[in-house]
Structure formats: structure tokens, C-alpha cells
Amino acid sequence: MSTVKLTVNGKAVAVDVEDRTLLVHVLRDHLNLTGTHVGCDTSQCGACVVHVDGRAVKSCTMLAGQADGASITTIEGIAKGDELHPMQAAFRDNHGLQCGYCTPGMIMSAIDIVHRHGGQLDEATVRSELEGNICRCTGYHNIVKAVLDAAGRMKVSQAAE
Amino acid sequence: MYQTTYHRASSVDEAASLFGKSSEAKFLAGGQTLLPVMKQRLASPSDVIDLGKIKELQGVELSGDTLTIKAATTYYDIMTNADVKKAIPAIAHLTSVLGDPAVRYRGTIGGSIANNDPAADFPAALLALGATVKTNKRSISADDFFKGLFTTALEDGEIITAVSFPVPAKAGYEKMRHPASRFALTGVFVAQTKSGEVRVAATGASQSGVMRVPAIEAALKANWSPSAIDGVSISANGLLADIHGTAEYRANLVKVMAQRAVAAAG
Numbered sequence: 001m002s003t004v005k006l007t008v009n010g011k012a013v014a015v016d017v018e019d020r021t022l023l024v025h026v027l028r029d030h031l032n033l034t035g036t037h038v039g040c041d042t043s044q045c046g047a048c049v050v051h052v053d054g055r056a057v058k059s060c061t062m063l064a065g066q067a068d069g070a071s072i073t074t075i076e077g078i079a080k081g082d083e084l085h086p087m088q089a090a091f092r093d094n095h096g097l098q099c100g101y102c103t104p105g106m107i108m109s110a111i112d113i114v115h116r117h118g119g120q121l122d123e124a125t126v127r128s129e130l131e132g133n134i135c136r137c138t139g140y141h142n143i144v145k146a147v148l149d150a151a152g153r154m155k156v157s158q159a160a161e
Numbered sequence: 162m163y164q165t166t167y168h169r170a171s172s173v174d175e176a177a178s179l180f181g182k183s184s185e186a187k188f189l190a191g192g193q194t195l196l197p198v199m200k201q202r203l204a205s206p207s208d209v210i211d212l213g214k215i216k217e218l219q220g221v222e223l224s225g226d227t228l229t230i231k232a233a234t235t236y237y238d239i240m241t242n243a244d245v246k247k248a249i250p251a252i253a254h255l256t257s258v259l260g261d262p263a264v265r266y267r268g269t270i271g272g273s274i275a276n277n278d279p280a281a282d283f284p285a286a287l288l289a290l291g292a293t294v295k296t297n298k299r300s301i302s303a304d305d306f307f308k309g310l311f312t313t314a315l316e317d318g319e320i321i322t323a324v325s326f327p328v329p330a331k332a333g334y335e336k337m338r339h340p341a342s343r344f345a346l347t348g349v350f351v352a353q354t355k356s357g358e359v360r361v362a363a364t365g366a367s368q369s370g371v372m373r374v375p376a377i378e379a380a381l382k383a384n385w386s387p388s389a390i391d392g393v394s395i396s397a398n399g400l401l402a403d404i405h406g407t408a409e410y411r412a413n414l415v416k417v418m419a420q421r422a423v424a425a426a427g
Binding site: 063129 | 162163164165166167169189192193196197199200209211213237260261262263264266267341342343
């Protein structure tokens with residue numbers, strides 16, 4: 001057992017876990033942040049994507065110990081109170097989800113994509129950058145639309161800040 | 162995953178000493194291969210020694226005609242590094258088609274070559290560019306480093322610290338990506354050194370892991386152009402065959418990927 005200290009969605013936490021514990025299980029089972037999903041559990045599907053020190057990674061493929069001292073943002077940490085994050089709002093407005101299982105990972109990856117590419121995003125880039133996130137419902141069209149829509153909104157909201 | 166004990170090393174020396182004190186330890190860098198293998202219970206190290214936060218294993222240096230990438234530098238940091246893009250853009254390209262964005266944030270060059278998966282991308286770059294693997298004990302040329310499937314010249318407990326690449330005159334890498342795993346169904350790295358030597362390495366093709374392709378090297382030495390490879394015939398003997406492609410299909414891919422890589426190299 002080890003004590004792992006993290007900052008999760010801005011809040012400092014310490015959890016005692018077995019060394020073999022994966023980050024996703026700390027989030028879901030110890031911190032009850034069940035918005036982060038386990039899909040394939042083999043680093044293919046991206047349902048478990050969270051931000052670790054600002055980088056979108058697969059939390060099923062990282063030991064809790066590797067994240068010790070890191071700052072983690074999950075799907076629960078991106079809205080401002082009742083106001084959805086622009087990416088969340090764009091997914092809702094563009095019908096970018098059906099069953100919703102992949103959505104938290106899609107949104108966390110998509111925010112990272114917009115951060116990395118800023119105004120350079122086009123449809124082909126979004127499609128290629130989303131290759132680590134699998135959706136079995138939508139056929140991706142509305143997800144891609146949502147990410148492009150959100151990229152514009154995030155630029156506007158950044159400019160306003 | 163079976164029980165294990167996690168250690169975070171703060172230096173290469175500390176990592177080596179932790180390894181010496183453990184019964185069956187494994188080094189962990191980005192964990193994008195080791196952790197999935199541990200989750201499948203195909204590996205059950207008593208201890209995992211994390212190299213990912215060791216400062217001396219991070220970063221890229223360009224000095225004269227040598228590009229050095231420290232072992233725990235992630236694919237993302239390699240792909241976006243200005244020196245890599247300037248000195249050997251083919252490496253930046255290779256890194257950009259490796260895995261997916263989340264994997265590229267975690268996976269490292271040292272982890273890739275230490276694992277030596279027969280379909281991994283980086284072994285082809287090292288072999289074609291005639292790179293040198295630096296460890297905490299010695300320097301090993303890429304020609305001597307890769308020893309077949311998942312096998313390298315590394316001794317027990319030896320730690321890769323960096324890879325040094327001579328900056329080539331021209332280099333290119335192209336691969337046929339497996340659409341689900343993103344590994345190379347076959348990938349070919351071509352390089353022309355500043356002294357005019359041509360080296361070509363293929364990954365994902367041979368049953369013995371990464372390999373040089375002498376027939377294509379000879380053709381390109383005589384004439385550095387994609388069409389120079391038209392007449393080369395690659396034998397399917399000893400090549401991988403599985404549900405994704407026959408040995409004959411891979412033999413043809415070696416040729417086609419080499420042609421595309423030469424075109425990309427210019």
C-alpha cells in the first residue's frame with residue numbers, strides 16, 4: 001500500500017491504495033468520480049481519458065503511483081457551476097452523443113486537441129486526432145462537428161477572459 | 162494485475178540500485194506496453210521502477226551532426242521538439258504516426274526500443290540511421306542492439322539513458338498502419354548518410370523483428386529515387402504472416418513503403 005497525493009479538479013486528495021491500482025480506479029472507486037469510464041481497459045477506446053498535468057492521457061494505462069503529485073482534471077471538473085464547458089455545450093447542441101459512454105473521454109481528448117491546435121483545426125485534423133477515442137453509436141460525424149464548433153467557442157471565451 | 166511494488170526513482174543510479182535489491186523488477190517508463198501486459202497477467206514483476214520522472218532522462222540535444230534524444234522523452238515531446246523537426250524531420254513524422262495522441266503523451270523512445278516489439282516504429286529509425294544506444298554502462302550500436310523478437314542486447318538491470326542519431330543527408334519513414342492497434346503492419350525507414358551510405362530498415366515485416374533490407378539499399382545507393390526500387394524483389398521467406406496480411410503481402414509492403422519513404426525524404 002502507498003499513499004498517493006493528487007490534486008483532482010482543484011481539490012487536494014490523498015488516497016491509500018495498493019501499488020497495482022490504476023489511476024482510473026482511484027478516480028472511480030476511491031473518489032467516486034464515475035464520469036471517467038472504463039471501456040476496453042486495453043488503452044484502445046479512450047473512454048478513460050483524463051488530463052494529467054494538462055495532458056490528455058488514458059487513465060486505465062497509468063498507475064496511481066505514476067500520478068503521485070500530479071494535477072488531474074476529470075469530466076466532473078470542467079464545467080463552471082451550472083455553466084457547461086464550451087466543449088460540453090457543443091456536444092449537446094450538435095447531438096454529439098447517443099448512449100454517452102464514450103463522451104467523457106471524447107470531451108477530455110477534444111479539449112486537449114483544441115488546446116494543442118488552437119485556431120488551426122479543420123475536419124481532417126479532428127478526425128485524425130480523435131483516433132484514440134472510439135464511439136460505437138454516432139458514426140463520429142456529430143462529434144467532429146461538435147469539436148469544430150467548440151473550437152470556435154473556446155477561442156471566443158478565451159478572448160473574453 | 163498481480164500485486165507489485167511501485168518505486169519512483171529520482172536518478173539513474175537510484176533506479177539501478179533499486180533493481181539490484183528486487184527479486185524480479187521491471188523498469189517502467191511511459192508504461193504504454195508494460196502496463197497492458199501486466200494487466201493481462203502476462204508479466205508479473207515483483208517491483209516496477211518508474212524512470213519517467215528522472216530529469217537526466219528527459220530532453221533532446223542537437224550538437225553538430227548528432228541529435229541525442231534522452232530515453233524517457235515522450236513521443237509527444239519528440240514530435241514537437243524544434244531540434245528534432247530541424248535535424249531529422251523523419252523522426253518527428255514517425256512519432257506523429259505512432260499510437261494515438263494519448264499514448265504519445267506517455268510512451269517513450271527508451272521504452273519502445275527496450276521492448277523491441279517486432280512491429281514498433283522506433284527500432285526501424287535507429288537501425289536505418291545507424292544510431293547509438295547509450296546505457297548506464299556502455300554504448301551499443303543499433304546494429305548490435307536489436308536481437309530479435311522482444312530481445313535486445315541489454316543486460317539485466319541495464320538502463321537506456323539516451324539514443325544518439327547521426328544527422329543524415331536525407332531520411333524518410335512510411336508505414337501501413339494497422340487501423341486498430343496503430344502498430345506498423347509494415348513500416349520502412351530509409352536514410353542516406355552525409356557520406357552517401359544508404360541504410361534501409363523495415364519493421365512489422367520479419368519474424369525476427371526489425372531488419373535491414375540490403376536489396377533496396379543497393380538499388381537506392383545506385384539511384385536515390387522511388388523508381389529505383391521498381392525492379393527489386395523482396396522474398397517472403399521469414400516474413401510475418403497473420404490474419405492481417407500474408408508474408409507475400411508484407412514483402413510487397415516493404416517495397417511500397419520504401420518507395421513512399423524515399424519520396425517523402427526527397
